[in-house]
Amino acid sequence: METLLDEALIIATDRWIGPLLEMTTLGVGASVRERLVSGLTAFLASLPENRNTAVGFFEALARAERSDVLRDRLAEGYQSLRASLADVASGDSAYREAAVDAASAVIALYDGVMVQWLLDPHRSVNVEKMVDGLGEALVPRSTRRAEADKQ
Template identity: 30%
Template sequence: MDSVARTEAGGYRDKLLAGAVACLQEKGYARTTARDLVAASGTNLASIGYHFGGKDALLNEAIAGFFDQWTAHVERSLFGAVLGSPREMLERAMIALVDVFEELRPQLILCVEGYPAALREPVLREKMAEAYARARQTGADMMRRAAAQLGVEPPMSPEILVSVLVAIADGLMLQWLLDPASTPDARQVVDALAALSQFIA
């Protein structure tokens, strides 16, 4: 049992999550078996149950983990440098959300394939909904933090603004996976939002 319970860096839990990501990218959610996960992670069947309670819970955790990692990447991009104007901050956020599609292509496919599975798997749907909720809350906190440091007030509820930005990023992600050449980049997105705001003001 001691070997199964290892949780240090590089231990079974981390190996299982890495193996789950690899399997999801190669086989998808529905076709990944517990034996696939064992082979990809170099662990054993008992470790899946010990650390996650079962195969589906492991796959769910791997998918939700990607959302959390992407949110953390956006936060590092926003606050890892000197703050600029509100427009510059928005551009920085959209660059972290949109101009990384090529780099994240395998993970994006994993994410998109998680949606239809979530429609049929209540636990996965709840897990992904929780990941979105965390992303919205973290994004709203980032917006409030940036606004305070810049000495400005958000134009409306940060939660709503972040939800719209996430929806834009998700939609562009789907477009990019199908037709990268026709998908606008981050600065084009910000220009479009600025133009739209002037048009409807």
């Protein structure tokens, strides 16, 4: 019985995430920040109608510890998602490995936004502030300003 439920969950998750993933290809000329904010905003907006799938996903994560089949399917899903995001981010094969690593970080952001929303949907993440704060933490304004001054 759990196997059927797990399969249904995987199908439901694919149906939910697939269109969101396709959105990341829209506006390829847009900056990384713009695409990240757009994707996370769309994801956050999709959570109310997909709450049961999101909850089921986290329930499946707990069951994956005891099910090699489920764990493998979920891991394959993450690998496929990383590859798809890396394809969007990297048109140049020289940057493929870095793009896959960056995709892992982006997926972690999505999962984190989902957890926070599930716990308290009334105080959901401000996506723009989160992305800007992350950018500031990774590349402080003073460093960006100094780089701009060199040009």
